[in-house]
Amino acid sequence: MKIIEKRYWYFLLSLLVMLPGLTGLAVWGLPLAIDFTGGSKLELRLPAASALTVEAVQALLAENGLENAIAQLAENNTVIVRSKAMEDATKGKLVAALEARFGG
Incomplete structure (x- = not known):
């Protein structure tokens, strides 16, 4: 089979x-998420509230x-x-506002 002989073809x-x-990686790059671009992710569990919608949270x-x-x-x-x-102060104000508006 002479595999070694044809190694340059491989x-x-x-x-x-x-x-x-x-080439595609160099041209378009990688889509970076918040993990690599920096930013904040806040997860907050609120009690069941009928007014809790994405639009209300946005x-x-x-407002903040x-x-x-x-x-x-x-x-x-x-x-x-x-x-x-x-910053931590902004996060604290946001959590307080969410809890005040939607109960928590």
């Missing part, structure tokens, strides 16, 4: 397979100066807020 084949992937975030924050509702009335880096 190297070339490997290179031809890797080049498109490396409005509360905007976090217009670009993303709010999600998870199971068991858990609110997940993702935003740029927040």
Whole structure:
């Protein structure tokens, strides 16, 4: 079979397979999540409240100066807020506002 003799062809084949992937990585990059770009993620479990909607949470975030924050509702009335880096004082004010508005 002379595999060793044809090793350079195998190297070339490997290179031809890797080049498109490396080119795509260089051109488009990797989509980085909050883990790598920096930011804050706040998870807060609130008691069952009928007024707990994504729109209501987004409005509360905007009132507190976090217009670009993303709010999600998870199971068991858990609110997940993702935003740029927040200081501890801002997080405390946000938690207090969420608990005051939606009970907690």
